[in-house]
Amino acid sequence: MPTPSLASLPIRRLTLRDLNACADLSEDRGWPREEHKWSFLLAAGTGYGIDDPAGGLVTACVVTRYGPHEHPALAAIGMVLVADRHARRGVGRRLMRHVVSEMGTTPLTLHATPYGRPLYEELGFKVTGRAEMLRGHFTPRGPEPRVATRPATAEDLGAILRLDEEVFGTDRTHIITRLPAFSDQLRVAEADGRLTGYAAVWPNMETHVVGPLIARDTDTAKALITSLAAHTNRPLRTDIDVRHEELLAWAKERGLESVAFNAVMTHGITELPGDWQRRFAPLTVAAG
Numbered sequence: 507m508p509t510p511s512l513a514s515l516p517i518r519r520l521t522l523r524d525l526n527a528c529a530d531l532s533e534d535r536g537w538p539r540e541e542h543k544w545s546f547l548l549a550a551g552t553g554y555g556i557d558d559p560a561g562g563l564v565t566a567c568v569v570t571r572y573g574p575h576e577h578p579a580l581a582a583i584g585m586v587l588v589a590d591r592h593a594r595r596g597v598g599r600r601l602m603r604h605v606v607s608e609m610g611t612t613p614l615t616l617h618a619t620p621y622g623r624p625l626y627e628e629l630g631f632k633v634t635g636r637a638e639m640l641r642g643h644f645t646p647r648g649p650e651p652r653v654a655t656r657p658a659t660a661e662d663l664g665a666i667l668r669l670d671e672e673v674f675g676t677d678r679t680h681i682i683t684r685l686p687a688f689s690d691q692l693r694v695a696e697a698d699g700r701l702t703g704y705a706a707v708w709p710n711m712e713t714h715v716v717g718p719l720i721a722r723d724t725d726t727a728k729a730l731i732t733s734l735a736a737h738t739n740r741p742l743r744t745d746i747d748v749r750h751e752e753l754l755a756w757a758k759e760r761g762l763e764s765v766a767f768n769a770v771m772t773h774g775i776t777e778l779p780g781d782w783q784r785r786f787a788p789l790t791v792a793a794g
Contacts, residue, residue, distance in 0.1 A: 512592060512595055513596075513600070517604050518554070518557070520552075520553025520568075522548050524566075525545055526541075527555075528544045529541045530562055531587050531589060540710060540711065547568040547585060547792055550684055550793075551570035551571065552570075553566060554566065554568075554569065558589065565597050565601050566587055568583075569581050569605060570794065573677055579675075581612050581614050581615075583602075583614060586616075586622065615773070616794070617791035617794075618768060619768060626771050627771075630773055631771040633769045634776065635747065635778070637747055639743065639765040640743065641713065641742070641765045642762040642763045643742070644732075646735075651729035651732060653695050653697070654697070655733040656696075657691070657693055658692040662694050663683070666682060666701065667683075673781050673785050674779070675778065689706035690709055691707045693730055693734060695721065702722040703784075707738065713740055714738045714741070714743070715790065716742055716744035716787060717789045720784060720785060727753050727786045744762075753786060
């Protein structure tokens with residue numbers, strides 16, 4: 507039988523049953539397999555992909571919706587991948603057009619590498635910010651931040667959700683309530699009995715990723731990172747909004763090195779909702 511053309515292969519929803527195929531696709535493109543992250547995203551969001559008649563996936567991505575289920579206030583697109591053997595044949599463009607069309611008038615956001623940015627610009631996405639990826643072994647230097655932090659408890663969940671919605675700009679309960687199981691550490695900062703920030707660190711291959719990082723100011727963000735780093739021997743990785751220049755300089759002085767820059771892009775809105783001054787790092791760039 508003749509092999510079907512890529513243009514005729516149907517786009518379908520992905521589920522957790524596709525976890526291995528998604529991880530294989532990551533590996534095919536030279537990325538880590540990242541099963542832990544794929545599992546989280548496929549459970550919390552909606553995966554889209556095209557099956558390869560020869561086995562595996564031709565392409566895949568994940569959309570994470572925020573706000574009311576029926577009328578999301580924002581959706582993040584991430585993990586956009588095309589198998590190497592099918593690259594540069596328009597299949598990634600076809601998948602992205604499908605996702606943008608399916609999301610209708612819902613505002614969209616994504617983090618774009620320099621390689622992917624031209625496609626997203628062709629689809630109407632605009633650059634509205636930048637994030638710098640840092641990676642390395644954190645080494646404390648100088649006086650520690652004088653902000654109290656502690657491990658989060660179940661009793662903190664309500665306050666975390668309220669602070670997160672205020673800072674992120676829309677509800678993401680379905681993401682935040684998964685953090686205790688997804689992360690290796692979840693810590694909060696507080697002052698005068700009030701929660702002023704929170705952060706998680708989760709495992710990703712040989713590193714621990716810091717995110718989300720929400721804090722009322724830079725000193726609180728520093729304290730949360732310091733407290734997370736004190737309880738892991740792995741290298742840390744995080745993606746910090748470049749407008750947080752003081753935190754970036756502080757982290758680099760303590761062993762984290764710049765790895766890459768991603769463009770923060772939006773579609774249907776001119777800037778992300780919420781308060782960027784208290785939003786230091788995303789849970790993962792794939793989820794916005």
